[in-house]
Amino acid sequence: MSNRQARHSLFPAAVLWDMDGTLIDSDGLWLAAERAVYRESIAERSGAAVPELSAVAERALEGASLPECARVLKAEGVTLPQEAIIERLVSTVEHELVAGGGIPWAAGAVALLMSLVEVGIPSVLVTGTPMRVARHVLEAVPPGSFAGAITGDSSLPAKPAPDRYRAAADMADANIKDCLVFEDSGTGIRAGLAAGATVVAVTDLARIPAPEDSRYRRIANFLGLDAAKLAQLRKCW
The missing domain is CATH 3.40.50.1000 (HAD superfamily/HAD-like)
Incomplete structure (x- = not known):
């Protein structure tokens, strides 16, 4: 039955x-990865001090799918292609999860x-x-x-x-x-x-x-x- x-x-x-x-x-791992992608992308382009990712963007990223995360980050000024953003996020989180000494x-x-x-x-x-x-x-x-x-x-x-x-x-x-x-x-x-x-x-x-x-x-x-x-x-x- x-x-x-x-x-x-x-x-x-x-x-x-x-x-x-x-x-x-693991939410903190994703947020740290999102912030890093934002900071690195903006810094590479401007060479100046980079502002923090906006609170509005961080709220939009909460619980979002990876394509939606890429869309939000691009709207904040990240110029990487969607596929590159997703790969950076996933590879960073996977590394931190595995290197963290246990789930x-x-x-x-x-x-x-x-x-x-x-x-x-x-x-x-x-x-x-x-x-x-x-x-x-x-x-x-x-x-x-x-x-x-x-x-x-x-x-x-x-x-x-x-x-x-x-x-x-x-x-x-x-x-x-x-x-x-x-x-x-x-x-x-x-x-x-x-x-x-x-x-x-x-x-x-x-x-x-x-x-x-x-x-x-x-x-x-x-x-x-x-x-x-x-x-x-x-x-x-």
């Missing part, structure tokens, strides 16, 4: 995880993943980060933690479109309406809600913590959560 047919309890049929700023503490897991995330495995609830990673970076995370989790992953290499429309979360539910053989999404960014939260999932905003690692909103719940981190507690909390969702 499939997850679609079998889910009649308060347990989610599947848990769909955003990666950066949710599963791992910077969100508090309680790995324990929750293992609890879900124990009760047979599948997890799927849904991230705008390409597989060349996401694979380091997938290789570091306990075997069987993820039933699959949808990464930035996907041809599906990027968040905030709902397509990737709906595809992730299909990958887990679950109805999206019975799935729980963990997200940290406004972009990702909108994607999960548009897909029809139950959304939980995780605030501890977010660049810009999600505001209070009746459409979703907020938690600080995953500490103390397991599959049973997710089922208890879902009574309120």
Whole structure:
């Protein structure tokens, strides 16, 4: 019997995880890379002191797809081609993630993943980060933690479109309406809600913590959560 047919309890049929700023503490790596690309590009052209990346731009970069990040940086004055911007960002973040001495897991995330495995609830990673970076995370989790992953290499429309979360539910053989999404960014939260999932905003690692909103719940981190507690909390969702 499939997850679609079998889910009649308060347990989610599947848990769909955003990666950066949710599963791992990596938003700071992306922001540092974005700032570096901006500073280096502007300095090379002007030779003068370079102003900081604007707060408006940094807000627009939060949770954005890589092509959107490139567009924002170009609008701020970066003259590199889109492909070059994306490559600089990805290579910088991959290097820092690998050189950092271990994956910077969100508090309680790995324990929750293992609890879900124990009760047979599948997890799927849904991230705008390409597989060349996401694979380091997938290789570091306990075997069987993820039933699959949808990464930035996907041809599906990027968040905030709902397509990737709906595809992730299909990958887990679950109805999206019975799935729980963990997200940290406004972009990702909108994607999960548009897909029809139950959304939980995780605030501890977010660049810009999600505001209070009746459409979703907020938690600080995953500490103390397991599959049973997710089922208890879902009574309120």
